[in-house]
Amino acid sequence: MARLPLIDPDTTSGDMRTVFDRMPIKLNIFRMLAHAETNFIPAMRFANSILHKQKLSHVNRELLILQVAQWEGGAYEWRQHVPIALGVGVTQSQIDGVERGQYEGEAFNAAQSALLAFGREVIENVRVSDPTFAAMRAEFSEQEIVETILTVGFYMMMARLTEATETDLDPAAGMTVYEASRQRRTA
Numbered sequence: 001m002a003r004l005p006l007i008d009p010d011t012t013s014g015d016m017r018t019v020f021d022r023m024p025i026k027l028n029i030f031r032m033l034a035h036a037e038t039n040f041i042p043a044m045r046f047a048n049s050i051l052h053k054q055k056l057s058h059v060n061r062e063l064l065i066l067q068v069a070q071w072e073g074g075a076y077e078w079r080q081h082v083p084i085a086l087g088v089g090v091t092q093s094q095i096d097g098v099e100r101g102q103y104e105g106e107a108f109n110a111a112q113s114a115l116l117a118f119g120r121e122v123i124e125n126v127r128v129s130d131p132t133f134a135a136m137r138a139e140f141s142e143q144e145i146v147e148t149i150l151t152v153g154f155y156m157m158m159a160r161l162t163e164a165t166e167t168d169l170d171p172a173a174g175m176t177v178y179e180a181s182r183q184r185r186t187a
Contacts, residue, residue: 016034054144063098
């Protein structure tokens, strides 16, 4: 059971209520995040920009999110993002590799191996070694490099939120939420 009560979306108002009303499923992670009223809307916008506006490909983004979940013990993020990853084209063998912390081999191309090595160093060391940065730079643009760092940082924050508060796991519904937010962007 969560260490803090989940916010009831029906008791919210204003912009927060509007955001909740647009959600097809009111996931516990968002109901926990809503305690931080002044940060809720900016965090949701930031999450949306990561999921739908970055130059970084959807496959690479999901590989990074799963990597963060695996390294940070983010069970909530893992449960929600495995279906999203599969839905955007990540293979089961890639998911298995990320789960084992093995980023090389036939499941990953050279760019994905460089991305995951970079992500691992950002998570573990904050600073990235020169060889790892050079490998990343050879495969990705400056924009994608910065987007990688921001994606890792955001999902590290979300893992800390769910783990520190022991947010109850929802059934995997991430793809439903992902698709609904994607459709709002194109409507």
